[in-house]
Amino acid sequence: MQALNRHIHPGWLIIAPLMLMVVALYLGPILNILWLSVTDPEPGFSNYAKLTEGDALIRIVWTTVRICIITTLFSVIFGYSIAYAMVHCHQRQKTYMLTLLLVSFWISILVRTFAWLMLLGRKGLVNVTLEDIGLIAEPVAFMRNELGVLIGMVHYMIPYAVLPLLVSMQSIDQRVMDASRNLGASGSQTFWRVYLPMTMPGLVASTLLVFILSLGFYVTPAVLGGGKVLMVAEYISVQLLVTLKWGTAAMLAAIMLIGVLVMLWIMSRFMKLSTVFGGAAR
Amino acid sequence: MADPTQTGSLQIRNVSKFFGQFRAVNDICLDIRNGEFLTLLGPSGSGKTTLLMMIAGFLDISKGEIALDGASISDVPAEKRNFGMVFQGYALFPHMTVRDNVGYALSVRKRPADEIRNRVDEMLELVQLQEFADRKPGQLSGGQQQRVALARALCFAPPVLLLDEPLGALDKKLRVEVQEQLKDIHRRVGTTFIYVTHDQEEALSMSDRIVIMRDGAIEQVGTPKELYERPINQFTASFLGKSNFIHQNGKVFALRPEKIDLMPGNENAEARMRGAIRNITYFGSMQRIIVDTDEGAEIEVDIDVWRNASDLAEGLRVDLLWKDSAAVELQTG
Numbered sequence: 001m002q003a004l005n006r007h008i009h010p011g012w013l014i015i016a017p018l019m020l021m022v023v024a025l026y027l028g029p030i031l032n033i034l035w036l037s038v039t040d041p042e043p044g045f046s047n048y049a050k051l052t053e054g055d056a057l058i059r060i061v062w063t064t065v066r067i068c069i070i071t072t073l074f075s076v077i078f079g080y081s082i083a084y085a086m087v088h089c090h091q092r093q094k095t096y097m098l099t100l101l102l103v104s105f106w107i108s109i110l111v112r113t114f115a116w117l118m119l120l121g122r123k124g125l126v127n128v129t130l131e132d133i134g135l136i137a138e139p140v141a142f143m144r145n146e147l148g149v150l151i152g153m154v155h156y157m158i159p160y161a162v163l164p165l166l167v168s169m170q171s172i173d174q175r176v177m178d179a180s181r182n183l184g185a186s187g188s189q190t191f192w193r194v195y196l197p198m199t200m201p202g203l204v205a206s207t208l209l210v211f212i213l214s215l216g217f218y219v220t221p222a223v224l225g226g227g228k229v230l231m232v233a234e235y236i237s238v239q240l241l242v243t244l245k246w247g248t249a250a251m252l253a254a255i256m257l258i259g260v261l262v263m264l265w266i267m268s269r270f271m272k273l274s275t276v277f278g279g280a281a282r
Numbered sequence: 283m284a285d286p287t288q289t290g291s292l293q294i295r296n297v298s299k300f301f302g303q304f305r306a307v308n309d310i311c312l313d314i315r316n317g318e319f320l321t322l323l324g325p326s327g328s329g330k331t332t333l334l335m336m337i338a339g340f341l342d343i344s345k346g347e348i349a350l351d352g353a354s355i356s357d358v359p360a361e362k363r364n365f366g367m368v369f370q371g372y373a374l375f376p377h378m379t380v381r382d383n384v385g386y387a388l389s390v391r392k393r394p395a396d397e398i399r400n401r402v403d404e405m406l407e408l409v410q411l412q413e414f415a416d417r418k419p420g421q422l423s424g425g426q427q428q429r430v431a432l433a434r435a436l437c438f439a440p441p442v443l444l445l446d447e448p449l450g451a452l453d454k455k456l457r458v459e460v461q462e463q464l465k466d467i468h469r470r471v472g473t474t475f476i477y478v479t480h481d482q483e484e485a486l487s488m489s490d491r492i493v494i495m496r497d498g499a500i501e502q503v504g505t506p507k508e509l510y511e512r513p514i515n516q517f518t519a520s521f522l523g524k525s526n527f528i529h530q531n532g533k534v535f536a537l538r539p540e541k542i543d544l545m546p547g548n549e550n551a552e553a554r555m556r557g558a559i560r561n562i563t564y565f566g567s568m569q570r571i572i573v574d575t576d577e578g579a580e581i582e583v584d585i586d587v588w589r590n591a592s593d594l595a596e597g598l599r600v601d602l603l604w605k606d607s608a609a610v611e612l613q614t615g
Contacts, residue, residue: 175373178340181361183387184438193390197377 030257037254040247047251061255064232067146067221068214071153075210076203078154079161086162087169105159113223116152117143120224144226152220160213161206168202204267212260232256289351290441290474291316292337297346299332299498306332308498309346319468319475323485324495325521330478331446333495337476338444339363350441366435366443366473370450372427374419380406380430381415387438405433408467425456432464436471445477449484461488482522486510494518510538515613526581527612534612539584541608544571545601546593553601555581562596573600 037047051057086097104112119125120142127139142148176198180190196203218233225231232252239249292314299307307329314320322330335341337348339360347356355363375383382389385402393401406412409429419427428448435443448464449457465488468475479485485492486506494501494509494517502509502518513519516527519536526537548556557575564587571583571594581602585594594600 173371173373175369175371176375178360179367179369179373179434180375180386180390181359182338182340182363182365182367183390183434184361184364185386185390186361189390193386194375198375200377 033250033253033257036246036250040250041245047247050248050251051255057252060230060232060235061252063146063230064215067149067153067217067229067231068211070150071157071214072207072211074150074154075157075161076207078158079165079206079210080199080203082158083162083165083169086166101159101162104155109156109219112156113152113220116148116155116224120148120151143224144228146225146229148224148226149221149229149231152224153214153217156220157210157214161210164205164209165199165202168199168205172198208263208267211263215256215260289316291351292442292474292476293347293349293352294333294337295347295349297333297336297348298344299329299336299341300344305498307336310498310500312493312500312503314474314476317472317474318490319465319477319488321477321479321485321489321492322495323479323482323492323522325480327497328495329498330480330495332498334444334446334476334478337442338365338367364438364440366438366440368428368431368435368443368445368448370446370448372419372431372448372451374427374430374434376419379416379418380411380422383419383430384433384437386434391438401437402433405437408436408470409433409463424452425460428452428460429463432467436467436473439471440473442474442476445475447479448477449479449481457484464488486522492522494521496521512610513612519610519612524582528579528581528609534614535609536612537581537604537609539570539582540568541604542581542583543603544573544583544585544594545603546598548599548601550601550603552603554604555579555602557581557600557602559594559596559598559600562594569594573602575602 038045040047051061082097082101086094089097117124121127122139122141124142126142127136130136131139142151172195176194177190180194181187185193216233217231218237221229221231222234236249236252239245239252292312294310294312294314297307297310298305310329310333322333324330332341336343339355339358343356347354349355350363375386378386381402384405385398388398388401402415403412406415409432411426411429411433414422414426414430419430422430428451431448449460452460461484468488477485477488489506491503491505492509493503496517502514504512509518509522513522513525513536516525516534516536519525519527524539526539526542528535528537545553555573555575555577557573559571560574560580561572563570566587568584568586571585573581573583575581583602
């Protein structure tokens with residue numbers, strides 16, 4: 001025991017149960033999926049080879065990536081503006097905005113998606129209003145297409161985009177902006193040369209968070225896409241529950257996982273990930 | 283670069299700043315001369331920083347006018363005033379190298395790259411940070427960051443440099459060192475320095491003139507020597523250095539502790555007051571002696587240790603002596 005203590009820090013004993021839980025509940029299943037993708041239905045890379053046979057699978061992956069990129073772009077742009085407004089308005093307005101943000105954050109994705117279903121339909125509030133004020137003659141197809149999926153996803157993702165940005169913006173010393181003005185920089189010069197670079201870790205965190213969460217979207221594409229917009233998550237569920245091709249499902253899941261890891265690795269080439277995930281900025 | 287016709291004298295005319303009902307700065311008039319080192323000294327809440335922020339253009343002036351070389355700048359926005367500023371906490375750009383920090387003012391003015399490089403080199407030499415040009419501010423010590431802030435503020439040759447408690451974050455030994463460097467840099471660049479502090483030692487050792495402020499108004503303006511030797515009221519006398527206050531014939535006099543002499547025994551014919559030592563505190567170079575006088579007052583006396591007097595002890599009867607010129611009559615009320 002003495003010899004053991006000398007080599008193993010006693011702190012490990014305290015976190016050992018948690019480590020075991022992480023291994024059992026996360027690492028195990030993930031390895032299992034990776035394993036399934038190369039063993040089911042037969043050992044080998046036949047599942048991955050399916051990506052090159054025909055373009056159906058590739059199209060699904062491409063649709064997913066495209067929707068995620070557009071969703072991330074708009075969520076982060078809106079999120080940045082909202083976070084900026086929240087940081088720079090009066091305390092009372094800030095409280096209102098934060099409350100609204102958190103309320104929409106807490107409402108179930110199912111409820112929010114069905115709310116959009118009612119708003120965006122041919123006889124929905126948006127189309128009826130636009131027709132009444134004479135902006136359009138025919139109802140616009142907001143749903144059962146990619147536009148509908150994008151509206152639903154961007155709306156859902158905005159709170160996720162705002163929160164990391166809010167933290168990052170709140171930590172900025174206003175005197176640094178004053179210093180920039182004092183040195184003769186205009187408002188836009190100060191924004192592009194000081195404010196934006198200083199909020200970059202928050203921006204990257206928010207982009208990663210939204211993009212990764214978007215990859216797994218299931219309910220919104222299924223409801224607002226009306227079966228016409230097939231994303232990876234929905235396809236995986238079909239493979240699991242309907243066609244029972246677990247190998248294909250596992251392969252697609254593995255591809256998404258690897259994609260995310262590759263993205264993080266590329267990011268780490270350009271900046272320290274510890275600053276993105278809230279470590280000390282140095 | 284700064285306009286060469288600007289020489290850097292400032293006229294502050296009846297300037298006030300109200301925050302709601304609160305008068306942070308109340309009807310201040312002050313002429314700041316070109317090239318001088320002027321210190322705004324006062325306790326916190328005296329309005330010195332508010333006044334500085336109005337000069338910098340970060341706060342609007344509620345009433346009155348500020349002029350540079352006679353031309354009003356009250357409506358000129360901060361980014362067009364061309365005043366350098368060293369902020370409390372320095373406010374360096376953390377994502378830029380020291381070189382980019384220092385060159386920022388020239389770079390936003392779209393000066394050619396080699397002009398910026400030369401000027402930055404010149405500035406880094408002035409503050410002796412040449413070898414740190416490619417570091418980020420986070421990799422520098424507090425004293426080095428302070429010098430980067432100074433170089434950044436001076437890089438575009440502003441007619442006026444504003445300093446907001448720039449030494450507040452440094453430890454005491456470093457402060458004395460940086461004070462000398464600041465004074466030296468002031469001599470070399472010849473820019474008007476307006477320096478805000480609540481530290482009276484800083485004010486005394488660096489300034490050409492000191493403005494003592496209280497409750498948004500000016501109490502007294504003068505050279506450090508004038509203020510120390512001839513304070514006009516109790517606030518100035520006690521805020522700048524220590525003072526005894528002696529009440530005689532309805533008048534109040536200020537008397538510095540180091541200008542009093544102390545003689546053991548009670549036989550000196552020239553004694554101004556007599557009393558007994560209550561307390562002696564030893565400070566190495568001098569000792570501070572508190573005397574309870576027979577009139578019931580309490581007088582502090584600072585005596586150089588070498589001059590006496592191991593025979594001083596608590597409870598000893600002493601005579602207090604001083605020259606006529608040592609006691610300064612104060613305004614009362």
